[in-house]
Amino acid sequence: MARQLPQPHRDDIDLVTVLQALADPVRLELIRTIAREGDPRPCSVDCYDVDVKAATLSHHWRVLREAGVTTTTVDGRRRWVTLRTDDLHTRFPGLLDAVTADPA
Amino acid sequence: MARQLPQPHRDDIDLVTVLQALADPVRLELIRTIAREGDPRPCSVDCYDVDVKAATLSHHWRVLREAGVTTTTVDGRRRWVTLRTDDLHTRFPGLLDAVTADPA
DNA sequence: CAGATCCTTCGATGACCGTCGAAGTATCAC
């Protein structure tokens, strides 16, 4: 059975907190990958082009989740991450698109 | 005579650096005020609703300028700040609008 | 149960960042 980890309600998502979550090269790469490849995505370290250990990656997923950027779902030993696309679009229209756009 | 302080070329503006510049409550308030009130704007501490001393504000203007978010122009004893709206829109379409939109 | 898998939490470390007082620089007014 899939269980969802705690995350802020949509109305409680804070812009500064979201920007802080996005303002890290590793985390930005993570959400850009999800945006490009589609959700849900696994959260294991070998699925992303980032040079950090598992413990560090786990920390980054937590920051993204607690900021309201992603949802993490637990299914057995596996975890799956999704972007909170709708919630973010409602709160800050255009932000996610601007940050995940192709070029940069 | 108005003299412009050094700032990165448009093509050298980095997304992570911009996000780091925006991910601070004081700096976000600054650029939101400029976006709302229009440029150019003075950079003295009594022109903004922020609770920091002049030395700290000066630091924040520098961070914003070096990230490529603002342009600072020196005219006599006064400095004027403008948003690099066009450059940012070219590099990261929609980002500035998303971050300076009314509600949040 | 035993062992392997997947991921988290803990604790520590080093680096970076926001803050401000004090001192400095440049400019203007008289």
Added chain:
DNA sequence: GTGATACTTCGACGGTCATCGAAGGATCTG
């Protein structure tokens, strides 16, 4: 030149953050 104005730079301090090894769940396999 003298003094005031506007802002910056310097140096220090405290707090936060990214990082990782080690240890600890929780779950699946056999």
